[in-house]
Amino acid sequence: MSRETLIDLLYLFSATTFVLALKGLGSPKRARYGNMLAAFGMLVAIVATFFKYVDGHPLRHVGLIFLAMAIGVLIAVPVARFVKMTAMPQLVAIFNGVGGGAASLVSITEYIHIKSTHPATYVILEVLLGVLIGTVSFAGSAIAFAKLQELMTGRPVTYPGQQFLNAIFGLGALALIITILVTGSSSLLWILLALAFVLGVAFVLPIGGADVPVLISLLNAFTGLAVAASGFTLGSNLLIVAGTLVGASGILLTRLMSKAMGRSLTNVLFSAFGSVVTASGDATRADGRSVKSGSPEDVGVLLNYASRVVIIPGYGLAVAQAQHVVRELAEELEKKGIEVFFAIHPVAGRMPGHMNVLLAEANVPYEQLLEMDEANSELQTADVALVVGANDTVNPAASDDKTSPIYGMPIIHADLAENVVFLKRSMRPGFAGIENELLYNPKTTLVFGDAKDTLTKILATVKAG
């Protein structure tokens, strides 16, 4: 067997481990082994690549390759290992962005390498697509990172003529690609690179924090597609398979996420959702109804008399870092024979499945986490719905009020429970910027304050009771 055939066989093995890894992610029990298998497959592919011949000679600059890898490992391991769990969404965003950047650089470098041989038009097209998609993913992820890390506002950033400008950028990139294909001018490639960068930034700016779960999975798909494009240019089946798997899965996940918001993908990406705040944020409404606020002790007593409690977490739980206290509270209630469930909205938080990871970190067993539909049937018989840092995902306007901007979004029906308790920092509206009727419902009690403090006090009362 020749050297090249052996290497290709090893690549085939790697590609298989990637497929099996994604399949393994279908169950919590096998997921970890799946991920380890993919990591092993990746290692095999990397080691095999060191023995590959390019242009008829063994790999050059092996020292440089090792140096770059060493720097990468030295940065990535500590960051990935020790960054707080609540910072997970921005971490995923940034690791995705650098992948897009790498794909873009690979396409450019390969183009510089082969341009003297006058490559076929379709090869140049592959390069240009790799550069465009990879760079958009890189720049977009950087902005998403800045939004999640709160280096900039999480609200949509809008300016006059924004959509028009974005359309110009998009069409400009397209026109540039056609020009390069026709003229074969390589200096225009750098302009495309710059334009793609601007496009990535401009495209993400108007997308608000609560829509980031959709955005992150879309950018993930972009990087996958950029990798697949590089695979075409380099003639690597491994890159095509891996890139396409990620691209396809990312797009599917993106669609699932926007469906969970009851909005179309175009609406999520282009409508600057959440930039208009219509809620007054007052405790008393114009019609004289006001909210009923209570103390943590009241809630503790209420919980002690309940037999079935459903906890509905939202992004506020992550912000307050209250996941451990909420788990303690759930355990304490269970000890008293009270049934406790967590109701997880698919888009709660800032990335797909954010609440699941957060609660898993606090050792909440995953059997206790209910998906939306299941949760809604449990809520019908629940005595208390405890809403911690969520708002829009329990807003009944999504099913009652046809004029509401969130109308059509599937929600968790906290209003079905006997009693509803909201833990909120203030009367500030949720991300959608609209009034939540449930806050003024007579069976609702509001407890203002930091979710972690409040939960600690509730826990103390439950323990004493």
Next chain:
Amino acid sequence: MGNTLLQYATVLMLSIFVGIEIISKVPSILHTPLMSGSNAIHGVILVGSMLVLGAANTNLEEVLGFLAVLLATLNVVGGFVVTDRMLEMFKAKPKSEKKSDEVTR
């Protein structure tokens, strides 16, 4: 348009279907690890980065290739480590009966 292009296109098409088929079965509780895991998998661009740096003839290619290897390493290592850290946390509920058994023993 050569036969190789057609062969790559075939691989592309089949991968799309495999990707969609596998992913549609992932439960929503695992969406974050799924995203993070597929994030690590597109780190396979490291292989491509090694090939372009290993073929570099000019200084410009060397610089760009070096950056590509660095960024791709961040992607692949960070991606797998973060995913593993997440999945480590997904544990089933420890059997409470067993626990009390141990205490009484």
